Amino acid sequence: MPLFLDSVLLFGRALRQAGLETSLEQTLSFARALDLVEVGDREQVFYAARSFLVCRREDLPVFESVFNRFWLGIEDKPTAQQLPLAPRHDLRKDRKLSVTYLSARAAASDTEVQVADRHGTYSAEEILRRRDFSRLTPEELDEVQRLIRDTTWQVSRRRTRRLIPARRGAHVHLRRMLRDAAKFGGIPPGLRFRDRKIKQRPLVLLADISGSMEKYSRLVLQFFFSAAQKLDEVESFVFGTRLTRVTAQLRQRNVDRALEDAANEIVDWSGGTRIGESLALFNRQWGRRVLRRGAVVVIVSDGWERGDVSVLEREMRSLYHRCYRLIWLNPYVGQKGYEPRVAGMAAALGYIDDFLPIHNLRSLRSLSRHLGELPSRRTRLPVSRAATNLL
Amino acid sequence: MFDSIDDTIEELSHLSYITDKGLATSLFLALEMERALFLEGEPGVGKTEVAKVLSTAFDTPLIRLQCYEGLDINQAVYEWNYPRQLLEIQARRDASGGLEHVTDDIFGEDFLLKRPLLKAIDQSHEKAPVLLIDELDRADEEFESFLLELLSDFQVTIPEIGTLEAEHKPVTIITSNRTREIHDALKRRCVYHWIDYPSLEKETEIVRHKVPGLSDRLTRRVVAFVQDVRRQDLYKLPGVSETLDWAEALTHLGTENLDLETVKTTLGFLLKNQDDVDKLRDRAAGLLREA
Structure with missing residues (x-):
């Protein structure tokens, strides 16, 4: 022993x-x-x-x-590396706060509470689809969450370099042909082929959960959860003042547990925004690991940058060159008269393939369709046109 | 094999591979317990070098498998020599004038092309060869699961021939640059070691061994500078191999003193990203003063 x-x-x-x-x-x-x-x-x-x-x-x-x-028997002494806890860190203890935040908020602003039709007749559902996420009543919110969860996701696919047997293909499958030949007295009965395997592209999701996005962040997490459940190779991150990876949490089957765990992981709910610095951290720590093999990157943010805009621009450029397609979802794109004038948004625009709205269910649905048929960059639309096309 | 952990450090240093106690322990135990050694770390910290130096130390062949996406059994383990098979069938048919026996034994060992993994378990080796599976993170998940199977018993089954087993388990080194996570199941079967950038003393010693032409004073300056560069916020930090390249470049230039001008003109040896080069150009003067 x-x-x-x-x-x-x-x-x-x-x-x-x-x-x-x-x-x-x-x-x-x-x-x-x-x-x-x-x-x-x-x-x-x-x-x-x-x-x-x-x-x-x-x-x-x-x-x-x-x-x-x-x-x-040595206990760890607190070292300088441990970050001091911000006052809002206490939010973590009160789990319900972040989770029920939206419904509480919606209830406060809507004095007349509408009773939504839970059976979802066509018109009721259609209204819900167009309703801005920030104006939902608690009942509608439940319904919208259900609809988001039921969304089917598809991400465009790519040809890998792995060869598999195929009915037709660019490569002759010599091994099969010779085995056939062995059975038929040295003469192969016909041509056999191999072709490149086709696989879904990896999807990388990055959401802004800072104060200015708080009306949307809960639903964005729902959207992330739904994508993480239905697709392979999804990586999810959220950021405010710092970057948190929530991939593992969102992979759990139980939606409430998944969202609660993800919410607990996040230390800076509804704080300030440092998009540039968060992306810098992403590019350095995670970029090489998750941006591989033609990944599609989706950023959800209003582009309201409190940090240095030049950092944001530099990191967007770096990110843009390392992925197959970079999609930016901005809840305000859907609103009348919105122009991406916020300094952060303006700096990022040059490095975005698709600038799309994400303010209601309809925009989410069209996003899911769009993800399924992403064209290559050669056919990229000018950003402003791409944005107005999908309103 | 080595006698002890300290012996491992010493033997490797005779071959100009400077290592620390952490890596030496992992290596020693991997050899003693016949496990694969899984080395992870940033590019250029000397992961591949471990395999090379082991093959020299034990005087055995180094069998290298470079991984890439789509790497499959045909490239990694074995392939049939199709042209030879076809010619053989043709020749036999001409000789016999009929279809009898023309395809007998065409899936025999004579027609087998051995790829690295099969070579590594080949029975013809007198002692265990060193098998290097380089940059496993570049291969895809399908290959990873195959490797998991191979590592558990070092045998390969070829349907037409049977099961081939290694007489001497190869000394296996797997490296990864972590461009993606390798599955835990595979890593758990191995001895895992994360290679960090070396300390100032270690790196100085490495440069001294590998670039003896550089003066002592300059070696210290160069290493101190590189160590400072690693503390900067850059996309890609220079590895030990970059330090060595740079040091060697300086010997060719006949540099005697590390001044701002020299640093700026030779920065390309250390940094391979234009943003990083630009950033460091501005800070080089400050870093030089500190170094």
Whole structure:
């Protein structure tokens, strides 16, 4: 029996309690490895444990602190790297606040509460489709959320470089032909082909959840959830003053749990906006990992930038050149007389393929159609025309 | 194989590969326990180099599989030699004048083309070869699941021939630049190690070993400068290989002192992104003063 097996198993459990996905098999490998290192040498034991028990870079700091606590009894001292908690951080404790925020807000502004027709006759649904998200009553909100969840999503596809057998194709499938030939006395009975496999493009969603977007952000998350459920390879991020990745949370099946977990993950609900800095963080930390193989990027924001506009412009340029198509959804595009004059929006416009509205259900539906048939950039419409076309 | 962790560090340093205790521990254990070593890290920190230096240290062949999208079994494991098969069928038919036995054994080992993974488990090796699966993140998920199978028992099944098994399990190094997440199931079967950028002392030692032509003083200046550059907010930070390229370029220029002019003209060796170059041009003077 390996040395210290009991302690090693307990350590494995401590890691799992801290949120690492350490398997029993990994733990046992570590136990075996202890026979090979000098157990008196703290460093060797630490590195051996790390080699077997962690397999993601993100997990390294957690691992280190659990290791210290478990084996050395050292508690982490608060370090300078821990960010001070902003007052609004307390929002996290009150889970209901962010989740029920919209309905509470809608109720306050509408003194006459309309009773929406839940059976959704055609006209009622049509009205709902055109109604701006910011003017929904609580009942309508429920209905709209249901409709968003039921939306079917499709993202345009691309030809991969993997070859698969096909009825017709650009490549002759020699292996199949020779196997056929072996059966038919050396003469292949006909041509067989291979062709490139076709796959959905990765979709990257980035939503602005700052104060100016708060009327829309809840529904945008619904939209993200619905896309994450129905498509492969969806990455979701939200940002206000900083960037949060909510991909894992939105993959959960249960919508309420998914949205609640995502909401809890976000520290800066309805704060200020630093679009440029958030995109900079995205480009550096995540760009290389999620913008691959012809990804389609969708940004939802009103373009109300509180930070440096030149940063926003630089990061948009960088993002634009790294994806197949860059779509910007702005709730105010739908409104009469809106022009993208906000400094941030104006700076970003030059690097956007499609500038589309997202203020009501109808605009979401046309977005879902649009995503399914994205043309290549060569056929890109001038931004202003593209925007007015889809109003 | 190596005797201990310290021995690993020392043996590798004889071959000009400077490593720290973390990597040495992972490597030592991977070798002892016959596991694959999964190396992740930014480009240019010396992941591929580990495999090369191991093959020199053990004096065994290095078998390299470069990954790319669409990499399939035909490219990675084996392929049939179709032209030869066709010629053989033709020749036999001419000889016998009939269709009898013309296709016997055309799916035999004589017609098999061995690709890197099959070569690695080939029985003809006298001792374990080093198998390098480079930039796994570039391959697609389909290949990843195949690899998961291979790593568990190092055997390959070819329907027409049967199952081939390695006599000596190859020393396997897998690298990834993290352009996408590799599935945890694969990483859990391996010994995982994240290679960070080296510390100032380590990097100085590396440059000294690899670019002996550079004076001691200049080596220190160059490394200090690069370490400062890594603290800047850039799209792509320079790796150790960029440091080495730059250091070598400076020896060719006969540089004796690292001045602003030299830095500005040779910045292309360190930074490969125009935005980064522009940004650093403005800050170079300040960084030089600190370095």
